[in-house]
Amino acid sequence: MTSPDVHSLVGAYALDAVDDLERAAFERHLAGCETCRAEVAELRETSARLADSTWSVPPPRLRAEVMAEIGRTRQAPPPAEPDASPDRRSTPAWQRYSIAAAAAVVLAAGTGASVYAIQEQKLRDSSAVVAAAQLREARTQAILSAGDLVVRTAPMIGGGRVTVASSATLRASVVTIRSDRTLAANQALQMWTIRGTGSPVSPAVMAPGEESGVAVLDGVPGNDVFAVSLEPAGGSPTPSSTIMAKVQLT
CATH class of the missing domain: 1.10.10 (Arc Repressor Mutant, subunit A)
Known part of the structure; x- marks a missing residue:
């Protein structure tokens, strides 16, 4: 070998x-x-x-349990209120209690349905996030195990390192950024790709104040340079600050 x-x-x-x-x-x-x-x-x-990434997903049995609990819960009648109005006296007590109990059951059922609807939405949201994380992990492993993988690194100003692991056949890269420099809450690390003498293009911006992160980026191997700059939170249309690191891809 x-x-x-x-x-x-x-x-x-x-x-x-x-x-x-x-x-x-x-x-x-x-x-x-x-x-x-x-x-x-x-x-x-x-x-x-x-x-x-660990996600807490509501169990699928949640709806059945909520509805079963509604069926088991006995609704207490409302307390008697002193009311001498003719209409009140003309309605038998058992009928008033039955109406109140029915209303309570309807209210409880509505509450249970609302709780289920919220939990069901959370389940869908969590499932989507988990699926996206699994897809990203699979994509990452595919890139890192590619036969034409090329790994390049460069130091960051102020300490730290940028690593770009690229596969030309997959036209994608796994980028790891680690900065030893403490960032303010209104600062963000922004990624750039540069091809020849063309203008820098930003594929991603890190969260404000975040000093390290991992990204799976498409199209990076087709460029000549990968760079990271320090920008205001949310990023900039063009690099407006000192380039923190520059990785030569060719």
Whole structure:
């Protein structure tokens, strides 16, 4: 196995997707290659971040339990009120209590239905988020295990590192950003791709004050440079501040 072949195992090794022979060869190489050690650490951090999403999803039996509880709950009659009006006296007590109980049951049923509707919406929202996270994780693993994976890194001003793991065949990259610089709540790290002498294009902006993050970006391998700048919260149409890091993709 030649040296370039060993370097190409970075992504597969980080995902534990190598056989025993490849693992032994790569670990011998890893002992003397600081660049590969850094790349493996970055890629493992990326995988851990993408897999670390736990969502609390309402159980499917929620509706049945709510409706069953409504059926089991006995509605207490309203307290007697002193009322000497003719209409009040003309209505038998049992009828007034029956009407009140029926109203209470209707109210309880309406409340239960409302609770179920809210929980059902939360379930749909949570399911959509989980599905998106699973899709992103699968996409990430596909990129990191691609046969043509190329991993490039660059330091950030003030400390930290940007790692871009790209697959030209998938036309996508997994980007990890870690800044050691403390950001203010009104500042954000913004990503840029630059092709030749063209204008920078921003594929993503990190949340205000967020100093590290992972993104799966399409189209990055077709560019010459990947850069990160410090911008106002929400981002800028063009880089307006100092470029914090620049990764040469070609």
